[in-house]
Amino acid sequence: MSDVEIRTLTEPDLRTAIDLFRVALHAPTVPDEQWEHARHSFEPGRTLGAFAGDRMVGTALAYTSSLVVPGGRVLPMAAVTRVGVRADFRRRGVLRELMRAQLADVAARGEVFAGLRATEPVIYGRFGYGVANLAVKRVLLPRGARVRPEVPAGGEVRFLEPAAARELLPRLYARVGQSRAGTMARPPQWWCSVYDRPFAMGEFLLVAAHFGADGPDGFVAYRPKAADQPGKGAALSVEDFVAPTPEVASALWRFLLGVDLVEELTVWTRPADEPVEAMLEDSRAVRDHRVVPDLWTRIVDVPAALAGRDYGAGSVVVEVVDEGIPANSGRYRVGADGVERTAAAAELSVDVEVLSMLYMGASQPSALAGIGRVRELAEGAAQRADAVFAVPEAAWCGTFF
Secondary structure (H helix, E strand, O other): OOOOEEEEOOHHHHHHHHHHHHHHOOOOOOOHHHHHHHHHHOOOOOEEEEEEOOEEEEEEEEEEEEEEOOOOOEEEEEEEEEEEEOHHHOOOOHHHHHHHHHHHHHHHOOOOEEEEOOOOHHHHHHHOOEEOOEEEEEEEOHHHOOEOOOOOOOOEEEEEOHHHHHHHHHHHHHHHOOOOOOOEOOOHHHHHHHHHHHHHOOOOOEEEEEEEOOEEEEEEEEEEEOOOOOOOOEEEEEEEEEOOOHHHHHHHHHHHHHOOOEEEEEEEEEEOOOOHHHHEOOHHHEEEEEEEEOOEEEEOOHHHHHHHOOOOOOEEEEEEEOOOOHHHOEEEEEEOOEEEEOOOOOOEEEEHHHHHHHHOOOOOHHHHHHOOOOEEOOOOHHHHHHHHOOOOOOOOOOOOO
16 A cells, blocks of 8 residues: 555646656756746646655646547547656555546546556556557658659648747647547647747757648658768658648658658658558668557546447447446447447456557457457457447547657
């Protein structure tokens, strides 16, 4: 049993919280000149601290956000980040108490999901989080990456000065950014952290927007790194890539691959079903193609989550087991005609972590049944569930937080 006390932090404790988090990730504390920007990256009332006496020994933050689910509906989500525990307080239940308090707060706010990006994946399954979305990280060699002529090439890509980017991007993202299942709303504090601070500190962060017939409709943000030896080109690291349609995405890929004097292009996250290799005349220009976990979710309100998304043909009775939030546990008939609690015999049984893996389409029920993660209680139920939980396109988040 942990002897820590969990409190909601106020302004005087926020710098201690961010420094604790950074040190837990082996990063230096926030310098004085950056604190003025960092302090605006906290959402009031949503940072927790774990205290042993008067010492803060752990912290966790959440942003108020939302998540697009299969079918296009938008449901409330808490975006969990800056979770850290002091190295000298590990294995004392600090994280368990933080997660318990945070999930209670998320539920009280009526948020259907908690979402995070896991630094240490083995930790979060214990608290009901599962991999909801997948993404692809690609490293390309631009000098050999010619885009096929039939790939759409409309519109114009223009650089934005920092002030113009900061004014345009939040409005543009609010209009086009949540165009696919898995994408999330970006709260004001996110923009402070990801764009305001680098711009204010003079970091080399470039933003280019795509302008179509109706104005701006997508953008990329990337960091160039100059060549470290004569004869080599620069390296570009793309940190944000927002494109609501394949046409806009193709135009932004053309732009990135066409930047002169570039040896290597790294795009950290794109949808798993984006056909980049097929876009190129020589697919070997993609040096590395790596499928990675994208967004982890914890379904906080199972009935609301299940009722919120669309389903394929047929139906299946799923028993959900949630030890962390017992009210979620029960049997649900899930299918194209809707979702309802039922007393009918369960055909499949899953814990809440696995439900997150099925919900957005990151995993198929039959595949997980084959390795024992889904318990099949009626013959053929897992195959039917494949059709019920099928999604028309891969879910993808695309927002680091």
